[in-house]
Amino acid sequence: MTMTMTWSDLIPLLPILLSTGTVVIAMLMIGIRRHYALTAAITIIGLITAAIAALVLMPDTNSQITPLLIIDKFSLFFSFVVCIAGLFIAILSFPYLYTLGDHREEFFLLIGLATIGGLVMVSSNHFVSLLLGLETMSMALYGMIAYPLHCRDVSKYPLEAAVKYLVLSAAASAIMLFGMALLYGHTGTLAFSSLSENSAGLAVASGSWLSTVGVLFLLSGIAFKLSLAPFHLWTPDVYEGAPLPATAYLATVGKAAMFVALVRFIEITDALSIASVLSVVGLLAMASMLIGNLLALLQNNLKRILAYSSIAHMGYLLIALIASYFVEGSLSIEAVSFYLLAYVIMTLGAFGVASVVSSSQKEFDVIHDYRGLFWRQPWLAAIFTAMLLSLAGIPLTVGFIGKFYVFFAGVESGLWVLLGTLVLGSGIGLYYYLRIVFRMLMPIKEQVAYKEAGIESLTSYGVLAILFLLLVVLGVYPAPVMTLLESAASLMG
């Protein structure tokens, strides 16, 4: 293939281009005249168009744009997910930042930027594009995490969170890069496709010490970004310190995009065929499931609980990924994709509920703040409960279908030990999810003064409603999405 690009190549890139355009316009807009609502509107519209573009392109697009990006059903599906997630978070952050003093507009800029990074990551099959996407997103995230910093009355510790995230993720990136360098040194290429088999017959899968060490370095870096145990320590602090929308973004898009890239890398280069890598991934999965759930067990801070539970969920996802190595067919990739989708939906929902009652001045992120919510705001509580039950993998919710998928993948490839751990983990998980639910069911003693929801937060309620619908519909009738994913996943595996 050539490095040159034709105009026709631009069409598949539309999602990326559109979101980039959005950012540029928003930036100019801010430069000309600060207007909160308008900036938000631009970002939202831009992301919507990008999402639509991805949706339109999805049915029949499968092209390698330069060696860097591959735009196929799989990447487009996740481009769509990323855009929508970004969109929702943008909508949610509108009321959240509403009361923040000045300079509120740039936040949407950062969301846009991060989204670009995410889009690049999900469609990258080259180390360069992976690095670009990843770092674009990370840079934006630093900004988002530290965002409320400039105004006096901010409850949480954005600074601490930002610094921790900056230093650690930079270190992680360095480790990842070193792994890339080793692989490059071993095979002489940076493209996944040629990593699998190159002219010199030096493949990643060849399992020479260089490639093994390289893959392990790479994995460590990725494991950090996915906050898999034992690389998870940063997660709760950053989640807690960051403003809710940033946390939501980090937790959803940040994780999802990274995982998609990982899937692509593994699937194309077949890195799991290295025995040691396979077993290491397996151990990562087990450790994440157990440690994540155990850490969340008696945690009282909602954000931290979700942080820990995300660790566990990444562990669950790894099971499906490992399964993809054992069996033919696309089932396990489907499982990964569906679970990611489910994970994004329910995590967004959970953070969304928290953010509609919170503002940048006062966040309600201690589970005790939600006592009696069921009797104060039944619908909000119902949504929250649904999200938590979904995270716990109870039927009628998308989370159950996701878990079902993972179980099936695991069963297909006979990963009994991992499945056992999964059962154990879920058992522990139930405890802390139900703890929150129980708080909401408690009779109301004294009112917790939530942020009074003005007209500006209507949209975010709308978002929650949509997420709830998705949760239930996909939980009860997932067939259409399944067929879509089946065809998308069949491109790999």
Add this chain to the structure above:
Amino acid sequence: MSPIPFEHGLIVAGILFCLGIVGVLTRRNIVFVLMSLEVMLNACGLAFIVGAARWGNADGQVMFLMILTLAAAEVAVGLGLIIQIYRRFHTVDINVLSQMKG
């Protein structure tokens, strides 16, 4: 003159990388921590250059450029945050940033 063998270059890069790591671990002054991160990143860059030299293709150099930009950006943001830290705590010791735990 004969080219430097691939392994040697890699070993140098590795040593550099480890130095960076040691720096990050041992330093409590956040400025030095950032510098150590730079060292790590540059170690990667070196590794890429060595690889490029081995295979005689440009990808390595391209990657190095990317790494430079990345490092620059990291530092930019990092320094911004350091200023904030200094404003608040009048110190640049990283251990002041330990209010969240458990």
Add this chain to the structure above:
Amino acid sequence: MLDLIWLLPTFPLLGFLILVLSSGQLSKKVVALVGAGSIGLSFLVAALIAVEFLNSGAEFYSMTAWTWMSVGQFTPGFTFYLDGLSLVMMLIITGVGFLIHLYSTGFMIDDPSYSRFFSYMNLFVASMLMLVLADNLVLLYLGWEGVGLCSYLLIGFWYDNPANGAAARKAFVVTRVGDTSMALGLFLLFAQLGTLNIQDLMGAAEANWTSGSGVAVAAALLLLGGAVGKSAQLPLQTWLPDAMAGPTPISALIHAATMVTAGVYLIARTHILFELAPTVQLLVAWIGLATLLMAGFTAMTQHDIKRILAYSTISQIGYMFLGLGVGAWSASVFHLMTHAFFKALLFLGAGTVILSLHHEHDIFKMGGKRKQLPVAFYSFLIGSLALAAFPFTSGFFSKDEILLGALALEGPGTWLWLGGVVGAFFTGIYSFRLVFVVFFGESQAHHDDKEVAGWNMAGPLFILMVLSLLGGFIHIPVESVFNHGEAHEEHHVSGLIHGIMIAVPLLGILVAYLFYGGRQLSADKLMANPLAAALHKFWFSHWGMDALYNTLFVRPFVYLAKLNRLDIIDQCYGLVVTLSRAGHGLLAKLQNGMLGWYAASLIFGLVLLMTLGVLL
């Protein structure tokens, strides 16, 4: 007419329902009418049926009301089966039952929960009739449990005294042990022979099992377990004395005349099975003998008028078991009947005494009541004569037959006979000890007490007196039931034997007289002897059986139950919780918020992966 047999249990059942549903709204008159009347009606029906059946000369008659359940080949039905044996039983139950109900209408008149009493009584009679009329063992079991339940309810009738409740529970649980063994017997029989219809069962057993075969022995043993439970024989006899906590008519009806003899009925009913298991049958005899002797000894030491009668009941049923054991089937049934007469008489008499003396039970607090309580006196006199088998009273004939039957048995027969005779001697002693102490000698207290005995109480007593005296001449039509295997050959017994059997009870009575009547001999002197005292104490506690069972079963069970109140298994799950909490605490410690530490963990993870990568 015969097809009206279903009416027998129905009348009492209706009575029960009426009394329960009315929930104490009816006046005592109506209650009495319903309560006693229902039994009276079924006695009438029973009598008519009996006449017709005997005239018809049929071997048996059976009618099916409906099929209870049909599961595979297991198809017990609500089927009534009438033959000589069930005929006798049915007449005893309805007849004596009616008299006792009649008596109760007077006896219980002051009791607040009058109708509750009669509802239980009616339910009891209904179940008892079910028991004896059942044609299959499952239906029999229904009656069997039913009477147990009623016995429980009636013993605990005065529930506000916990002691009565305890006695009632004891009675139910102890008999339940027997019942369970019986149920197992049923399971075994069904598993082996594929039916529980008694007649088919007996046929099949005879056809398939050789005498003394293991299965037969096992089945017979299990049934025997049930029998000893209900009939208060060794080793399950301990409940009966306590059962005296109930109102006296109850003791008369349930714990003397009818229910306690159910065990005898069961064995007689399934006698073929026992004949197939000679060892078990002999065991029945020995159990009977041991029980009658033990109870005899104990009866001589008791003070409580009802407990004396209770032990005498145990001992008399011991005779019946002895008879069954030696194959004198009809003799046992005969004794069952006569015993029903005179023991009911005695209990009702006792009831009159107790009622007249304001619920005084201790015989040594009575005395000289001959004039004061004539009706009771004559009841006791006649009853005791019959009980002691005074010549030509009803008890004499029946006991005579049993002992002769024992004698007829080769091998241990002689010993059994001897034991029986010794028992008869004690019977004489304790029965007349009672009479002399209560009705002769100088009066202790309650001088002015008038005898409470309205017509409805006196009437039944008179009838029972007559029956106790002349019951011996009744002929019970049970040959057709026991036609096989009965010790028929009328081998001649020497006059000496007869002499002994007549003399020994009289001797007993004489001894009783010497001690308590004429006071030529003094029990107190006897007591002075430590050995005798110890023996007395030992016998008084009925050979320490209660204490034994308490330490063996009751206390350990209660102790364990209390000990494990928290359910050890639940605790184990608690352990899991503790573990995961500990794990949480441990891991949470690692989240110390130190950036340096986090970076270190990052590197540590890297190194870990490397090492794993190298190792694996």
Add this chain to the structure above:
Amino acid sequence: MIIVLLISILFFGGVLAWLAEIIDPRLPRLVALLAVILDFLVMLTLLGADADGAWLVSFTADWIARFGITIYFAVDGLSLLLILLTAFLGVIAVGSAWTEITERTGFFYFNLLWTLAGVVGVFTALDLFLFFFFWEVMLIPMYFIIAIWGHENKQYAAMKFFIFTQVSGLLMLIAILVMAYLHYSQFGAFSFRYEDLLNVETSGALGYWLMLGFFVGFATKLPSVPFHSWLPDAHSQAPTAGSVILAGILLKTGAYGLIRFTVPLFPEAAMEFAPIAMTLAAISIVYCAKVAFGQDDLKRLIAYTSVSHMGFVTLGVFAWNEQALQGAIMTMLAHGLSAAALFMLAGGLQHRIHTRSMAAMGGFWAQVPRMSVVALFFSIAALGMPGLGNFVGEFLALLGAFQANITLTTISALGLVLASVYSLWVIQKVFHGAFTGDSDQQGQLLDLDRREMCYFILMMLGLIWMGLYPQSFLALSEPVLDGLLSSSSELFAALGRG
């Protein structure tokens, strides 16, 4: 179709009840009552249905083609009996909550009806995915019922209940998935349909493990030792209606699962496992009877007796012959009524004297004669008095089990004795003896009112009917059992059993 109707009546009835609260807080209970009664009537129409093949009625629709998952309901005699029980106890439960539940009535009856809907789904779903779906669905509303309207220690109880059933459920899910996958590898297509999975060849160690997966799932719900420890807490903490549903119906889903799935799907493995299962059953019977006797909390006591009684079901199922199975089923039905009634009585007492501790009770007979008679009746039923339903069940179960395993049956028979011990102990402690309540309660302890009486009388009649003419129930389940037995008989013959 009619089955879908059955379930949707309850689902929408629930929603309606919730909405009705807006109009009047006393309206939901009415809505709920009507919904359940309507459901019951619709079920009765099924009695007339004539079987097409194995099922009286069945309904199939596509759901998730990717995995060959279908919406497949079917009803046969067995399921019919159980859903009838469900609806009947549903009525009773609504009645028991009538006055007890005063706050958030709408949401309460919503949960109540959804639990019932879930249970009906469990009893009728024959696509194992669908089955599992309902299996989990019925838990959530139950969790709410316990967690919101429960007593002092509700969070612990609700949590324990949920986690136990969930974790065991996941094990079952794995087993189900393996079955579907085996079907794929043996017939080339995923399927969760009952009939399809019956054809799956499951032999050897794998089959054994799968069977265990199902067994644990069901034994936890049943519950059988050692998975029983959630039950005492759940029962004692739940509001009366909750206990009624739990003891009356939810436990039965476990037994149903054993009969419908565990043994038929894995005959060989089940055969191999039978001795262990029966041992567990015997232990449940005796052990829990003993623990029950040690309790002071009345509801806890009854809860343990439930475990003890369900032991007879396990025993019967794994003895796997006609008498035993019929016994198991009768026990399920009879225990459904008797346990429900006992819990209602306990709840009634707690409602009156605000404690469940038997130490604070005694001599209530004179105070509340009607209640005492009712209590006496049901304790007598519980201890297996002939002429009442429980006897038929337990007797048949033991009768059948005896043919399978004499020793264990003998041990289990001890349960009959122990049952009499604790039942009579309760009567003695609560109703007999001298009045020990607070003196101010003397005389002002309310007896059962007309409404309560009519529920209890309904249940009494039910038990008497079962006891005197069980044929009308046995007849319904007989064809089902014949089918099951004949399908496994030759295998059993090969193994020298049955």
